Amino acid sequence: MTLSEEKIRELTLKAIHELGDKATPALVKEYIEKEIASSGSYSGNVSTGTSNRVILTSFGVNTTGIVSGITKALSDSKCDLLDISQKIMQEFFTLIMIIDISNMTNDLKELQDIMNNIASQLKIKIYLQHEDVFRFMHRI
C-alpha cells in the first residue's frame, strides 16, 4: 500500500489535533498505525498494482443505449468504473473504459459472456481484456 502526499498531510494534521500537547513519539506512532489499519480505503485512491483492472473497448455504429447497457451490466456485477473515454466520428463511436473488478461478483469469463450478449443485441463489438496486456505492450 502506498499513501499519497495529501493523505500523509491529512493524517499528520489529524494526529496534531487529536494528541495536542500529550504527543510523544510512541503515541504518534500508535495513532498513525491505528488510523491506517482502521481505514483500508487509503489504498483506494492510489494505484497499487494492476491486478484488478480490466479495459473494456467497444466500437461500432452509434445507437442509443450503449453506455447505459454496458454500465448497467457492470454495476449489476459490482464492477467499479474508474475511467471512461469516448470518441464519436460521424456515425461511428469508440468507447474505452477502465474498470476495477476487485469486488466483482462474477468471474471475468461470465462478465465477458454478458458483454458478448449486449454486443450482439446492439450490433457492436465489445472486448474485455486484462489491463496487463496494454501495460506490457505500451509501457517499458
Added chain:
Amino acid sequence: MPYEFEEILETIKMTEIEHFDIRTVTMGISLRDCSDRNIAVTTQKIYEKILRYGQAHVAYAREIERQYGISIANKRVSVTPIAIVGDAFGPEEFVKIAEILDRAAGEIGIDYIAGYSALVQKGFTNGDLNMIHSIPAALSTTKKVCSSVNIASTKAGINMDAINLMAQVIKDTAYLTRDKDSVGCAKLVVFCNAVEDNPFVAGAFHGISEPEVVLNVGISGPGVVLDAIRSAGNVDFQSLAEVIKKTIFKITRAGELLGRKVAEKHKIPFGIVDISLAPTPAEGDSIADILMAMGVEDVGAPGTTAALALLNDCVKKAGLMASTSVGGMSGAFIPVSEDRGMIRAVQKGNLSLEKLEAMTSVCSVGLDMVAVPGDTPADTIAGIIADESAIGMINDKTTAVRIIPAYGKAVGDFVDYGGLLGKAPIMEVRKLSSTNFVQRGGRIPAPIRSLTN
C-alpha cells in the same frame, strides 16, 4: 486515463484485424526418468507423466487467452528426445512409444506432441539407429506425434551417413502416408544445430539440459508487421528498421506476458519466448507479403534475400530488448505451404528451390514445408539436406529441412493438408545427380571458426 486512446486501439487492431496471436504455448516435459528395460513399464510411465503435468495445459491456456483477449493458436507438449529415453529398444518398441505419445496427446487435448527425436550429428547409438528406422511407421500410425533428427552441428560437422539414412526415411514416410498427400513428412524435420528449447513443431524437443518441466512460448505476427510497414510508406531502411522493431517489441512483450501467466497457472518455470515471425495460410498473415511491402515485386526477385535479412535482424533486436528470456529459433520462418504469398510466388514460377535456399541463409529456419515431386531420388534429397546443413554449420545457425517428396505427385500438382500446415505446390528439383557425392558417406569435418571470409 493511464493509456492513450490510440494505444488501446492499436492492441485491439493487432489482435482482431492483423491476426496477432500466440502461435503456441509448449510445455516441455523431461521423460528421462521413464526409461525401463520393459517396454510396457516405459510406456506406462511416459503416459502417466505426460498426463500428470499436461492435464490442465489446454484449460489454463484457454483461460489466459480469454483474460487477455489474445488467442493462443496451439497448445503443445515437447518431450526428451525419445532415442535417449528408449535407447535399449528395437524399432517395434519405438513405434509403441510413438503410439503412447499420441494417445497421451489426445487425452490431454493438445494439438501436437514433439520430441520423437534423435541427436546424431556425431554418430549413432544402437538406440538412435533403431529409433530412426522406426520413424516412417511411427509417423504413419500416429496423428499428433512430430519427429526431428539433428544430423549436423557447427561443433561436430555434418554426419553424411545420417543424412543418407534420413533421406530414405523421408521417402519411406512419404510412401506410407501416400493416401494423405504424404502428410507424415510434414511432421518430420532434419536439423543442423537444433536448439533445445524450441517451442515450434515439428522440430520441438525438450533438450537434455532443460529442467524437469518448463513452459515455452512462440509468438507469431506477420500481419502486424505487414500493416506497420505498409502504413510507414516509402521511407529509407533505417526508418523501416525502426518501424519493424517497434512492432516486434510490442508483440514480444505480449507473448512473454501470456507465457508467464500460463506458467504461473501451472506453477512451473517459464522458459523462453521464441520471437519468430511464423506465417499462417490466412490472408495477410504472410512473410512473403512483408517482403513485397518492402519493395520487391515478388518473392524471388533480386533483393529478396536482403529484405529478409533486414526483417530477421529487426525481429531479433527488438525481441531481445523486449524480453530477457529470448530463445528457440527467434527469426522469420519461411514455410512455403503455410504462407499464401510464398505459394503464389512458387506458382507463378518466381520462387525456385535455389532462391529459397539462399533466403534460408539469413533467416530461421530452413527449407520448410517444401513439396517436391514424388519421384525425387533419395540421393537428391540427401544432397538438398547436405546443402542446407552446410549453410547452418558454416554460419553457426540453426537450419532445417522439412521436405515432402509427395508420393505420386509431379510439378503442377498440390499437396493440401488444411489448417496451419496449409497447402504446397510441388516445386521443381534439378535433375542433376548427387549420388556420387552423398554416397561417399562418413562425416564432413567441423569447420574452422576464424578467417571467416
